[in-house]
Amino acid sequence: MALAQQLPFFNPSVPFTTPIQGGLTEGMIITVSGRVLPDADRFSLNLQHGSTVALDLKARYECGLKIEQDTSQKWGSEERKFETSFQRGQLFVLQILVTLGSYKVSTDGKPYSEYKHLVPFKSVDTFHVDGKVELNLVAFQHAPHLVAPPGSFKVPYKSVIHGGLHAGKVIIVQGFIPSQPYRIVISLRHKHGIAFDYSPRFDQNVVVRNTYEDGIWGTEERSEPMPFKKGEPMLVTIFCGQHEYEVFVNGEKAHTYNHRFTKLEEIDVLDIRGDVQLTFVQP
Known part of the structure; x- marks a missing residue:
């Protein structure tokens, strides 16, 4: 190997x-x-x-x-x-x-x-x-281009995933959640849609996962409880496996999501939006 x-x-x-x-x-x-x-x-x-x-x-x-x-x-x-x-x-x-x-x-x-x-x-x-x-x-x-200049983690944040995704790829998002957040959205995108949309929604106290293809959103996967805490740091790790994504929040496994878009090498953009102050991102 x-x-x-x-x-x-x-x-x-x-x-x-x-x-x-x-x-x-x-x-x-x-x-x-x-x-x-x-x-x-x-x-x-x-x-x-x-x-x-x-x-x-x-x-x-x-x-x-x-x-x-x-x-x-x-x-x-x-x-x-x-x-x-x-x-x-x-x-x-x-x-x-x-x-x-x-x-x-x-x-x-x-x-x-x-x-x-x-x-x-x-x-x-x-x-x-x-x-x-x-x-x-x-x-x-x-993983090239990992060390980013200070101030480069502004939200909304967008970065190229060089070479696309593959089994074993790890994406890290670190930041701070304000005291009155509304929503955070972390998206793994390809040329024609969104392979994995991961959204903690504080207004609903739920985390929503979905895929956007051919101009249409798929069936949402929603789960409670909310693993993210208002006014505290967060560390999100997304591990791309052969058949699914595994999401870890502050070191604890929080969610899984089966690949609906399976051409992993075409997933080449990381997009982060919403109520979070980013301190570090490894796309």
């Missing part, structure tokens, strides 16, 4: 360790979403080969928050940063992009740091997470 097709992990327990199928390759991105526990003293994310650690990202909270990066090959100089979004009790999305010369780390869609390779990245075959953190998602994908 090619690395780009490695299935994501939803809600894995911590400590978490997984082989990276095929090892790291240029253009690979590792996406980690989760929540730092309220009583966290530290947590860490490691890229390694056997006992050799190629990249060690640590968040420490004992004397105020510090982020450290290091490598175990003769333990190079420790690098520290003091500004980050990894606050206790908060949701986060971290991404590590593998380039020929370095790992580029982003948090919540914004460039955060860069770490040059001291260990050949092609030898890295294991990913490990430890410490006081809850994981909602760990995914390995080739």
Whole structure:
């Protein structure tokens, strides 16, 4: 199985360790979403080969928050940063992009740091997470154009899904719901319609799913209770499977929706509208 097709992990327990199928390759991105526990003293994310650690990202909270990066090959100089979004009790999305010369780390869609390779990245075959953190998602994908410039997540939001959808594709939408929302709409579109329309409707206290083809809406799928909370952060993960979409809200599986439009590769636009302040989107 090619690395780009490695299935994501939803809600894995911590400590978490997984082989990276095929090892790291240029253009690979590792996406980690989760929540730092309220009583966290530290947590860490490691890229390694056997006992050799190629990249060690640590968040420490004992004397105020510090982020450290290091490598175990003769333990190079420790690098520290003091500004980050990894606050206790908060949701986060971290991404590590593998380039020929370095790992580029982003948090919540914004460039955060860069770490040059001291260990050949092609030898890295294991990913490990430890410490006081809850994981909602760990995914390995080739996904270009992931790091967007600040301010690019304005609503209404529209982005191209490069290469279209395929089984194993993960879409992430992170944001904040205002105190008096009306509706939010997340749509996966193709040239002639909408393959998957996902709409939390706060005015009806229901989540509606549907498909729009040939100028006609299909039969709605509606469900309660509402998994989204007014005035709170949200993290929506849409996993495209072979036969259905699986939707996770704040790490919990909330809904499934069978493919009505089955030409997945033609679904190439993500559209988000309504009452939400977006902080990060991975189309």
